[in-house]
Amino acid sequence: MVQTEIKASPASRALRLFADWGIAETGASTLGELIEEIRDSEESRPEWDEIAKIPLSELSNSDQSIQDALERWATGLREIERSILWDRMVPAESMESLQALANEHGVAYATAWSIQEALTHKLAKFVETGDGVPIRRRTRIIRTTIGVAMKEETANELLDLDPGTNRFRELLLRVAGPYCRDRGWLVLDEMRPSDPTEDLVQSVGENERLNERLVSYRLERWGLEPDKHWDWITRDPRVREFRGKLVRWGNTLGDQAVLALSDLGAPATSREIGEYLGDDIQPRSMQVAISRDPRLVRSGPKLWGLRSWNLPEYLGLAHHMREVLEARGEMPIAEFLEFMERTYGANEPSVRAAAEKAGLGTAKGIVRLRDDAKPAPRRRK
Known part of the structure; x- marks a missing residue:
């Protein structure tokens, strides 16, 4: 008679204990008879409880x-x-x-x-x-x-x-x-061939964010279970989870600055952009990158925004001081200082330092353009 081999494992030990109990405590002589005994009994047997917990993969x-x-x-x-x-x-x-x-x-x-x-x-x-x-x-x-x-x-x-x-x-x-x-x-x-990842990555807009509902819809249609969607899409090196959102992570600092500004929704300095991205980016490196990126525009002495926001481009403090007074004629000094700080982030010392270059003169608390001041050049397109 060939004896059936049972893999040496905790499962085999539990089966032996079950068999020992069956031989000693019941009249069963086969495994089938012993299972019938257990089925008909109202008592809970620890030997059977151990058997019932064994995964079939351990017996196979x-x-x-x-x-x-x-x-x-x-x-x-x-x-x-x-x-x-x-x-x-x-x-x-x-x-x-x-x-x-x-x-x-x-x-x-x-x-x-x-x-x-x-x-x-x-x-x-x-x-x-x-x-x-x-x-x-x-x-x-x-x-x-x-x-x-x-x-x-x-x-x-x-x-x-x-x-x-x-x-x-x-x-x-x-x-x-x-x-x-x-x-x-x-x-x-x-x-x-039908993996939708490439289409999903390429479909992002200027804000660099993936449409998470579309990601779930397309991957589920592809046949991938919902609990795998996030891990699957982020396995692509171009996609990251950034502040709880799925985003396309660009290769350049300019790409990443566009992402940060889109998420912030307002102009920011190069340092603020780098800190928001959280990748230990040097402010100087970020400054160089964003100054060369055509998607970004300087909107203040230290501020940058997205060109698509249609922000007025900052062309230098002296230029904008002349531009304001050309439009308004003259202004009380206090009002002018407050306007320049609110609009361009320029503090009083900066405004006073640029006054000569801008061709400004003051008298009796009023600031105006001097007669010899040159008009502000036209804005660059």
């Missing part, structure tokens, strides 16, 4: 079943096909290169590659036969669990697919999908 020796199925199938293969199967598709240790196998069997690399491709198709057909049931069941579980895509680390943990311990990992992923690797994820190869 699926790897051995897959090994047996492949061994039966391999008996009908040619020698080079068996080498490709055991040394490349399901290597016990390191994977052999196809070139090395080609050399070993005295064939060209292209021939070995063709044999490997044909063997993959043969395997797919075998899996659908009665002898291929162990592989078919395992790959269906993999396909159902991973779906369109899943983080590789998560899949390894959920499906016992650790590359260091499961020699059938690559074969199972090939048959189940095939699945390919992409930035730490396993992705169903046939679904990659």
Whole structure:
């Protein structure tokens, strides 16, 4: 009589304790009879409670079943096909290169590659036969669990697919999908062309924010479960979570300044922009970047805004002092100082220092343009 092998694990210990209790306390002689005894009993038995908690995956020796199925199938293969199967598709240790196998069997690399491709198709057909049931069941579980895509680390943990311990990992992923690797994820190869990530990244407006409702809608239509959406879209290096929002993170400081100003909604200094971005950006580097970016406009002595806001461009304090008085004629000094600070952020010492250059004169508490002052130049477009 062949004794059924149970994997050495906490599950096997629980099963032995359950069997010992059954033999000692009941008249059952088989597992089926013992389960019937438990079902008919109103008492709670700790031995049964332990058994009931065991995951089926711990009782299943699926790897051995897959090994047996492949061994039966391999008996009908040619020698080079068996080498490709055991040394490349399901290597016990390191994977052999196809070139090395080609050399070993005295064939060209292209021939070995063709044999490997044909063997993959043969395997797919075998899996659908009665002898291929162990592989078919395992790959269906993999396909159902991973779906369109899943983080590789998560899949390894959920499906016992650790590359260091499961020699059938690559074969199972090939048959189940095939699945390919992409930035730490396993992705169903046939679904990659319809991945909406690129469209979503390119669809952002000037505010650099992704439409999160559209992201969820498109990814769900693609087949990705909602709890994976955020992680999937941010795996793209161009997308980040920034202050609780999904944004397209530009490669240049100018791109990032546009993002910060869009989020702030008001002009800011280069230092404020850098601090808002929070990436330890040097104010001088930010100042240089934004002064060269055509999407940004200087709106005050130290302030920058988006050109799309249609802000008046700041052309220097003296210029704007002349411009104000050309429009208004003359103003009380206190009112003029208050206006320049409110509108351009210029304090009183700065205004007084620029008065000579601006061609301003004062008398009896009134500020006006001197007769010899040149008119303010026209604004740049």
